[in-house]
Amino acid sequence: MSPSAPASDASSTSPGGSAFADLAAFVALPRLGGLALSADGSRLAVSVQTLDPEGKKWQSALWEVDPAGNRPARRLTRSAPGESSPVWSPDGSLLFTSARPEPGAKEQTEPKAGLWSLPGDGGEARLVLTRPGGISGVAVATGTGEVVVAAATMPGGSDARADEQRRTRRTDAGVSAILHETYPVRYWDHDLGPASPHLFWAGRLPVDEPATGADPVELRDLTPDAVPPSGADGSFTLSPDGRLLARVEEVPDGPAARRDRVVLMDTADGSTRPLVDDPSADVFAPAFSPDGSALVCVRQAMSTYAEPPDHTLLLVEVADGAVRELTEGFDRWPSAPQFSADGTAVYFLADDDGRHAVFRVPVDGGPPLRLTGDGAYSDLQVARDGSALYALRSAYDSPPVPVRLDPETPLQDPPALPAPGTLDRLPGTLHEVAATASDGTRVQSWLVLPEGASVETPAPLVLWVHGGPLMSWNSWSWRWCPWVLAARGYAVLLPNPALSQGFGQDFVRRGWGEWGGAPYTDLMAAVDAVEQRPDIDASRTAAMGGSFGGYMANWIATQTDRFRAIVTHASLWDLDSFTGTTDLAYYWQQEWGDPLREPKRYEQNSPHRYADAIRTPMLVIHGDRDFRVPVGEALRLWYDLQKRGVPSRFLYFPDENHWVLTPGNSQIWYATVLAFLAEHVLGEAWQRPELL
Numbered sequence: 001m002s003p004s005a006p007a008s009d010a011s012s013t014s015p016g017g018s019a020f021a022d023l024a025a026f027v028a029l030p031r032l033g034g035l036a037l038s039a040d041g042s043r044l045a046v047s048v049q050t051l052d053p054e055g056k057k058w059q060s061a062l063w064e065v066d067p068a069g070n071r072p073a074r075r076l077t078r079s080a081p082g083e084s085s086p087v088w089s090p091d092g093s094l095l096f097t098s099a100r101p102e103p104g105a106k107e108q109t110e111p112k113a114g115l116w117s118l119p120g121d122g123g124e125a126r127l128v129l130t131r132p133g134g135i136s137g138v139a140v141a142t143g144t145g146e147v148v149v150a151a152a153t154m155p156g157g158s159d160a161r162a163d164e165q166r167r168t169r170r171t172d173a174g175v176s177a178i179l180h181e182t183y184p185v186r187y188w189d190h191d192l193g194p195a196s197p198h199l200f201w202a203g204r205l206p207v208d209e210p211a212t213g214a215d216p217v218e219l220r221d222l223t224p225d226a227v228p229p230s231g232a233d234g235s236f237t238l239s240p241d242g243r244l245l246a247r248v249e250e251v252p253d254g255p256a257a258r259r260d261r262v263v264l265m266d267t268a269d270g271s272t273r274p275l276v277d278d279p280s281a282d283v284f285a286p287a288f289s290p291d292g293s294a295l296v297c298v299r300q301a302m303s304t305y306a307e308p309p310d311h312t313l314l315l316v317e318v319a320d321g322a323v324r325e326l327t328e329g330f331d332r333w334p335s336a337p338q339f340s341a342d343g344t345a346v347y348f349l350a351d352d353d354g355r356h357a358v359f360r361v362p363v364d365g366g367p368p369l370r371l372t373g374d375g376a377y378s379d380l381q382v383a384r385d386g387s388a389l390y391a392l393r394s395a396y397d398s399p400p401v402p403v404r405l406d407p408e409t410p411l412q413d414p415p416a417l418p419a420p421g422t423l424d425r426l427p428g429t430l431h432e433v434a435a436t437a438s439d440g441t442r443v444q445s446w447l448v449l450p451e452g453a454s455v456e457t458p459a460p461l462v463l464w465v466h467g468g469p470l471m472s473w474n475s476w477s478w479r480w481c482p483w484v485l486a487a488r489g490y491a492v493l494l495p496n497p498a499l500s501q502g503f504g505q506d507f508v509r510r511g512w513g514e515w516g517g518a519p520y521t522d523l524m525a526a527v528d529a530v531e532q533r534p535d536i537d538a539s540r541t542a543a544m545g546g547s548f549g550g551y552m553a554n555w556i557a558t559q560t561d562r563f564r565a566i567v568t569h570a571s572l573w574d575l576d577s578f579t580g581t582t583d584l585a586y587y588w589q590q591e592w593g594d595p596l597r598e599p600k601r602y603e604q605n606s607p608h609r610y611a612d613a614i615r616t617p618m619l620v621i622h623g624d625r626d627f628r629v630p631v632g633e634a635l636r637l638w639y640d641l642q643k644r645g646v647p648s649r650f651l652y653f654p655d656e657n658h659w660v661l662t663p664g665n666s667q668i669w670y671a672t673v674l675a676f677l678a679e680h681v682l683g684e685a686w687q688r689p690e691l692l
Ligand SMILES: CSCC[C@H](NC=O)C(=O)N[C@@H](C)C(=O)N[C@@H](CO)C(=O)O
Pocket: 466, 467, 468, 469, 470, 471, 546, 547, 548, 549, 584, 587, 588, 628, 629, 658
């Protein structure tokens, strides 16, 4: 694999190698996300997360990166609450959301994000819009600069004062209850309701500071009827002339289920019509063509008991809603489509053989062309003069860095543009390996080898199973970072077993509704293959995983005693209770069926049914605020392990959710995992992390 490009901005360069051995330094490494290219292609903004001065949370600031790669990056914004969602206006100003206080304003107890504007020619950012529930998203018409914002709004009206009063009355009365009448009621880490996201037309924002006492920007509610759980979500976009708004709308799909469709609204009068409304599919991620006459979006055929979902791209004519498939026969799942500058092609991203690549498909027909080689790409930006694409690129040997791509050249491996967060060194090497499953199928994996692994000093091995399961190991992860383990001498195996994305639909089918089957045996085949290597110590191994990976860690515990330790994070233990209590039950019951009517798959694949077989010491980890995999899974697993006398520990986070979102808890997460592995895999004495 290619080493990370050296950073040219010394002040923001991180001493990569050593940071992985020191957890405090690891959480202090800059983390890049969210890229935005200005309309004229001359300015590129990126969001950079760093530790706050007290080291208690990550805060994001916006930085400017030179698209030509000559100048060092420079910081654009600075505030304690941080800034996010950058988007350029055609007048050159940069819009972003931030909960920073307005200069001179009274301190708020629970500050909400407002919309801010940073003038293109320099100067101070100023607050342009607020709402009682905060601003959660913004879209700009690329031709006119007109703006639509998303803002959580209480039921009963969209007038800001009335909204504020309803919130105040609930607070004053000590009421936090929510009355639900539809499904779902929660999403990942937050409750749905009583407020729901509405979209507001803000028009052209004033360029200059308004005179004192002048009216603030007047907002017009485009979605006054939005109610939880449906209504505007994060996915909405304006046509270049600002006359049309395409948005994803959730609609009922039978009892206790929802699906996504794309609707088109006339922003002048709010009249709305469904654009793609397919009862057998979710349709989302709409993007306008440069002339506004067409849209591209993703169609995800809904999964059934027999068939996994499948994705394709649709080209939709605005005038009559005529739909044409753009990626027919392409055996990968396209996402995040964008038109080329001249509208003759569509760029998209897709998992492909352990990479997350950029593709280009001609609108007039023809197969997609893969534009990138190694690595995983996100945040694709298309320069409107057609000269370049920009994206964030990461891989297992590089955290996300901004890159510039040629719009047509296949299989590029671009160098990083100067930006904070590039690493100078990693504590080991990355290798791509393959194994052969029992049915002859190739199973691709990434293998991280620690410095010094050799025939003389073979490394202990940790199998790390990815989540999803319809995903793959292909990109850098701060949450699941193998280099922290490599810095302590472990080799880490990151396999892509059956159900993983990027290996074709048949590869997904092999594991559909049979998680304990091919996905498990593929993982064991991958472990068997690397254990043959002379630089791996097959007698000192562990397995770990989070979410679906946690399911698999639990399943492994019930099926084999080959590992010395198992770490299971945010894991599924009893599939029957999981599929009924997770935030979006209908998604999972499409695959598993109703447990009362169709118990077979649950009986065959639920780890809790095989609890008596567990001999391997287990570390259970869970966050109480996890609504995707509710904490009941961990509570029952923990009870089942303790009852059976299985050596085990439980790292419980009372205020974390499916993720671990604070630097302190992230360090404790890694410290506890490392201590548990050291005890069982290396045979060292248990060392309880000091703060626990
Ligand atoms: C209700 S949509 C399911 C989305 C996703 N599954 C995709 O294949 C999912 O949330 N699965 C979780 C059980 C999971 O494994 N999450 C992973 C990936 O998001 C994680 O790393 O947390």
